[in-house]
Amino acid sequence: MNTLRKFVAALSIPEMVAIHNSYAKFETMGMIGDEPIRTYTTQYLTLIGAPPTDHVVMWMDQLMKEVWRRLALQVINETR
Numbered sequence: 001m002n003t004l005r006k007f008v009a010a011l012s013i014p015e016m017v018a019i020h021n022s023y024a025k026f027e028t029m030g031m032i033g034d035e036p037i038r039t040y041t042t043q044y045l046t047l048i049g050a051p052p053t054d055h056v057v058m059w060m061d062q063l064m065k066e067v068w069r070r071l072a073l074q075v076i077n078e079t080r
Helices: 002-009 013-028 036-047 056-078
Strands: none
Touching: 002 036, 002 056, 013 036, 013 056, 036 056
16 A cells, blocks of 8 residues: 555645546446546556556545545645
């Protein structure tokens, strides 16, 4: 998961927002199509040397959770 945290940390806020916005739509579509969450998950899996089809839905969920964590931390740090 450390590599996933580093991957998400390198994303811009607009990229993370695009992932977030695509998640609900993607979930209702049955995890099919080329939404940003699939695109970024495929990039991550390629980066770590895993086949992009290797449990991609599980990794999309993990990516989304890390994006939410990163965005939440930013909001928390800004309100201190």
